[in-house]
Amino acid sequence: MFIRVADETKGNNEIVEIPVDGGIDGSVSLSTLAAQFQGVSALKYRNSETSVWRGVRVADGKLYHPDGVWDPDSVYVTVYSKPISSDIKRKGVGEQQEELTIPTLGQGKSQRIDYGQELIIDGENEPDRRCVDLIVLGISYRSIEADVKKCFEAFGELVFCEIKRDANGQSRGFGFIRFKNYESQLAVINKRHFIDGRHVDVKIPDSKTSAHEPECARKIFVARLPDNITPDDLRQYFAKYGAIKDVYIPKPARSFAFVTFHDSNIVRTLFGTHIILGCSVTVGPAEPKNKPSAIGDYPSSTFKRAKPDHSSLRTLTAYGASPAHPHYHQQYGQTPNTDMMHTFFQQYGATATGSPKGPFSNAQQSYWSGTHEEAAAVWQQQQQQHYR
DNA sequence: GTTGAGCGTT
Numbered sequence: 001m002f003i004r005v006a007d008e009t010k011g012n013n014e015i016v017e018i019p020v021d022g023g024i025d026g027s028v029s030l031s032t033l034a035a036q037f038q039g040v041s042a043l044k045y046r047n048s049e050t051s052v053w054r055g056v057r058v059a060d061g062k063l064y065h066p067d068g069v070w071d072p073d074s075v076y077v078t079v080y081s082k083p084i085s086s087d088i089k090r091k092g093v094g095e096q097q098e099e100l101t102i103p104t105l106g107q108g109k110s111q112r113i114d115y116g117q118e119l120i121i122d123g124e125n126e127p128d129r130r131c132v133d134l135i136v137l138g139i140s141y142r143s144i145e146a147d148v149k150k151c152f153e154a155f156g157e158l159v160f161c162e163i164k165r166d167a168n169g170q171s172r173g174f175g176f177i178r179f180k181n182y183e184s185q186l187a188v189i190n191k192r193h194f195i196d197g198r199h200v201d202v203k204i205p206d207s208k209t210s211a212h213e214p215e216c217a218r219k220i221f222v223a224r225l226p227d228n229i230t231p232d233d234l235r236q237y238f239a240k241y242g243a244i245k246d247v248y249i250p251k252p253a254r255s256f257a258f259v260t261f262h263d264s265n266i267v268r269t270l271f272g273t274h275i276i277l278g279c280s281v282t283v284g285p286a287e288p289k290n291k292p293s294a295i296g297d298y299p300s301s302t303f304k305r306a307k308p309d310h311s312s313l314r315t316l317t318a319y320g321a322s323p324a325h326p327h328y329h330q331q332y333g334q335t336p337n338t339d340m341m342h343t344f345f346q347q348y349g350a351t352a353t354g355s356p357k358g359p360f361s362n363a364q365q366s367y368w369s370g371t372h373e374e375a376a377a378v379w380q381q382q383q384q385q386h387y388r
Numbered sequence: 389g390t391t392g393a394g395c396g397t398t
Contacts, residue, residue: 141391172396174396206394
């Protein structure tokens with residue numbers, strides 16, 4: 001049996017027939033698909049009842065039809081993990097078509113991540129595949145770095161490996177590692193490993209800054225969701241990153257959701273773009289209820305989308321970003337400065353490129369360029385305020 | 389020379 005697959009972005013509507021594996025699970029091999037469509041990560045198809053795109057399930061390098069049966073007459077459309085190609089443009093959001101820039105953050109460095117300040121992403125520059133330093137607990141006092149390295153390199157390339165020692169060089173029995181690729185991190189985390197005859201545990205480290213955090217620190221804001229998405233869809237997708245405590249989708253659907261994890265440390269590694277059921281969604285930090293604050297204490301509601309004729313959607317307008325808007329200035333007591341803007345954009349894996357009018361001149365507006373996703377996330381975050 | 393929950397002089 002074959003299924004019919006097309007790549008909308010090619011514009012030629014060429015259909016390629018892809019074989020379905022003969023095995024009992026009736027899956028389509030991702031690698032077989034990728035041989036025809038380079039870089040493909042999933043497939044989607046139109047739900048005949050609702051006309052909404054529906055994504056096929058992807059697991060272990062295989063694609064599974066959600067209904068268990070592939071329709072030989074349907075045309076399945078390729079989905080790519082690089083953030084948004086024009087085919088993922090979604091209804092109702094009113095996005096303009098635009099080629100997107102994937103934010104380029106620092107290349108992997110052999111340094112510890114300063115949480116919340118710097119996000120290291122792997123060699124593919126995928127914002128949703130970030131590695132963090134992992135703590136390794138229970139290392140034998142006799143083990144050296146090479147022993148730890150040997151154990152974990154079986155899961156992938158390490159960019160960092162260190163055993164903590166006291167002033168005399170005596171091992172303190174724990175250390176830190178970081179992988180180059182996110183798959184490796186997923187493979188080792190929260191599992192027990194053996195080094196020099198002792199079992200060791202690998203975890204996302206607690207940090208002092210994350211102790212006694214409010215619930216919103218364990219919560220992500222997921223924007224640009226299709227309205228037919230279910231809590232189970234989100235659970236299924238995000239479960240691979242960490243234990244989920246709660247999923248909240250407003251009723252009626254408002255294109256966003258909150259997912260709360262048990263561990264706050266995983267949260268910041270998720271900021272950026274994800275492909276869920278074939279749709280490109282944006283994950284950002286959840287804001288505390290009743291306390292909107294996008295930049296420090298500055299309200300996110302002061303950020304609007306720039307007009308489409310102004311450098312298109314990658315540009316945000318920071319209203320009130322100058323003393324020319326005394327209302328906001330007085331109400332919130334501060335004006336966002338350059339550092340705050342950069343921190344704000346960084347949450348979304350974006351890089352602010354500054355205002356063409358110069359930062360916080362006396363102009364009425366300042367323009368800041370982030371990514372398309374970032375602009376969409378900020379816009380959605382404003383909407384969120386109206387429903388909470 | 390011993391020990392065995394923890395959270396990092398970068």
